[in-house]
Amino acid sequence: MQHRPLLLLTRAAHNTCMSDSLRKARGLLLGVAVGDALGAAFEGHRSVDGDDLVRQERATTRLRYTDDTALTLVLARHLAARSNLVSVDEDALATELAREWHREPWRGYGAGSREIFERILTGTPWRQASEDCFGGQGSYGNGAAMRVAPIALVATGPSHAIELARRSAVVTHAHHHGRHGAMLQACAAFLALNSDPGTPLDRQAFLDHLARTVERTDWRTRLNTVRTLLDSASPAVAASHLGNDAAAFTSVPLALLAFLQYPDQPAETIRYALRAGGDTDTIASMAAALTTARTGIQALPSAWLERLEQATEIGELADTLAERMSPSQ
Ligand code: F2R
Ligand code: MG
Ligand code: MG
Numbered sequence: 001m002q003h004r005p006l007l008l009l010t011r012a013a014h015n016t017c018m019s020d021s022l023r024k025a026r027g028l029l030l031g032v033a034v035g036d037a038l039g040a041a042f043e044g045h046r047s048v049d050g051d052d053l054v055r056q057e058r059a060t061t062r063l064r065y066t067d068d069t070a071l072t073l074v075l076a077r078h079l080a081a082r083s084n085l086v087s088v089d090e091d092a093l094a095t096e097l098a099r100e101w102h103r104e105p106w107r108g109y110g111a112g113s114r115e116i117f118e119r120i121l122t123g124t125p126w127r128q129a130s131e132d133c134f135g136g137q138g139s140y141g142n143g144a145a146m147r148v149a150p151i152a153l154v155a156t157g158p159s160h161a162i163e164l165a166r167r168s169a170v171v172t173h174a175h176h177h178g179r180h181g182a183m184l185q186a187c188a189a190f191l192a193l194n195s196d197p198g199t200p201l202d203r204q205a206f207l208d209h210l211a212r213t214v215e216r217t218d219w220r221t222r223l224n225t226v227r228t229l230l231d232s233a234s235p236a237v238a239a240s241h242l243g244n245d246a247a248a249f250t251s252v253p254l255a256l257l258a259f260l261q262y263p264d265q266p267a268e269t270i271r272y273a274l275r276a277g278g279d280t281d282t283i284a285s286m287a288a289a290l291t292t293a294r295t296g297i298q299a300l301p302s303a304w305l306e307r308l309e310q311a312t313e314i315g316e317l318a319d320t321l322a323e324r325m326s327p328s329q
Helices: 004-014 020-040 050-058 069-080 089-101 111-121 128-132 158-169 176-193 201-215 218-227 235-240 247-260 266-275 281-294 302-307 312-323
Strands: none
Touching: 004 235, 020 050, 020 069, 020 176, 020 266, 020 281, 020 302, 020 312, 050 266, 069 089, 069 281, 069 312, 089 111, 089 128, 111 128, 158 176, 158 201, 176 201, 176 247, 176 281, 201 218, 201 247, 218 235, 218 247, 235 247, 247 266, 247 281, 266 281, 266 302
């Protein structure tokens, strides 16, 4: 299976003429999709066996992405369309997300998101649909965090990334955990994108920065748990301490840990996330977004990119957003 445009795209990534911002933007967006698509086969598995992982890695079949990537692309297009004003228009975004679900409902959406999208498309205001979900609690799922990474490409700083993330999250995730998961993942993506891959990542400083930006004590405690698991914890041990389900409170810290274990090796980040089991597509997607935002696209195995559906289009969308990155990025 050969996809010539993509081959050109990945070959160009190795070209020294390509700017770092382009490489990083492609890394971030294609990292989301590759992690998601590799993890999709294992979603819901308690753990993932090494042999199954190798089989999946070496297969030649098409890598299909799921709702994680589908909705990330919606948010990326939403941001790209607002070329002069870096903002999130909640009313428009809610409708765009719902239309994407309606266009391809088979991509594996969460029950809460399906209900909210259905209600939005039949005339319920997004705020009401979002707040009514799960008996009025709102969703604490990771659906807002899994789609948030492109915000890092347009934000002017960590606080801006957090504010845009909050606005992008509330349209579907009214519960504070759903919202805070998205805010933490957006801030982590911004910091990873703006880190220098030529210098070893200061992981303690990275966690310190995140801890200063999160408002809630329970999320700061989660970051401390991530700190204690650095280096020594196997994926199974990490999953047992943090949890690996579709809740933002479990999966966002686990994805962060997978990134921090291998901040310069996207393939290892993804393997770690997959071996932790549970919500594998989402955890691998969020983790890979962070690593490849730091390293750039050239660090992602080309064999995986060549199997990924719509890789060329995703790369082109990343290029559009890269033009929005500030010169320091
Ligand atoms: N939904 C899935 N995968 C399962 C089915 C896939 C299957 N292969 C298929 O094809 O059908 N994956 C996707 O959903 C997760 C993102 O979820 P999102 O968008 O946040 O949705 P939801 O439903 O709001 O939350 C997810 C689950 O969390 C629990 N939950 C959330 N809030 C709750 C609350 N207030 N009370 C109780 N439970 C709550 C529920 O179990 C939700 O269903 C990603 O994994 C994505 O890949
Ligand atoms: Mg999914
Ligand atoms: Mg998932």
